[in-house]
Amino acid sequence: MIQHHPDMSTLISYAAGALSSNFTQLVKCHVENCSDCQAKIQEGEQLGGQLLNMHPSSSEATQTSSFDDFWKTNINERVFSEANIVAPTSYEDMIESLKDGQKWKSLVPGIGQIKLMDGAQGTLRLFKIAPGMAIPLHTHNGNEMTLILKGSYSDELGRFKAGDVADVDDDTDHQPIADTGEHCICLIATEAPLKFKGLLPRLMQPFIGL
Numbered sequence: 001m002i003q004h005h006p007d008m009s010t011l012i013s014y015a016a017g018a019l020s021s022n023f024t025q026l027v028k029c030h031v032e033n034c035s036d037c038q039a040k041i042q043e044g045e046q047l048g049g050q051l052l053n054m055h056p057s058s059s060e061a062t063q064t065s066s067f068d069d070f071w072k073t074n075i076n077e078r079v080f081s082e083a084n085i086v087a088p089t090s091y092e093d094m095i096e097s098l099k100d101g102q103k104w105k106s107l108v109p110g111i112g113q114i115k116l117m118d119g120a121q122g123t124l125r126l127f128k129i130a131p132g133m134a135i136p137l138h139t140h141n142g143n144e145m146t147l148i149l150k151g152s153y154s155d156e157l158g159r160f161k162a163g164d165v166a167d168v169d170d171d172t173d174h175q176p177i178a179d180t181g182e183h184c185i186c187l188i189a190t191e192a193p194l195k196f197k198g199l200l201p202r203l204m205q206p207f208i209g210l
Ligand SMILES: [Zn+2]
Pocket: 002, 004, 005, 006, 030, 031, 034, 036, 037, 038
């Protein structure tokens, strides 16, 4: 049962095609498996339609039609057809398809990563955290979104299990700890390099490439 979801503002941005590609990939993985978020996006779509119908005026006619096109292209065709055509995948399948033959690279003992995207907009990475291991305490220069694919972790924000999304901004300090007997595998999209607290993590940062 999924308990943590992307913020509504994140879902709206996703539906409007306004998220950068690394965040889009992560949100898509969650939404395909989350009927709550699919419903929220659909409600947003209906609300958008109602708002358009509330103020019909000749001067806005051209604007409305271009917005209508935008909405149709971005929400109905791009998001929904994509999300609905793809049959629900298991998270195991998703991890394999994301890995695409790549091997886990050890950052520090107990934490492995696979970099899927790395560009000016940020990164998209798979993380594998051994039971009991923690990602060092950090804050962010920008947004960070985590989708749990396997296992679970706990941090200051709660407990996150497969399917849950942690959608955090630069006000959040957190230290996720894998909290069961199995590895926690998650997909993490970041906007900018993380800022670690404490001397050791800061010294390690250039080496582990976070
Ligand atoms: Zn959701």
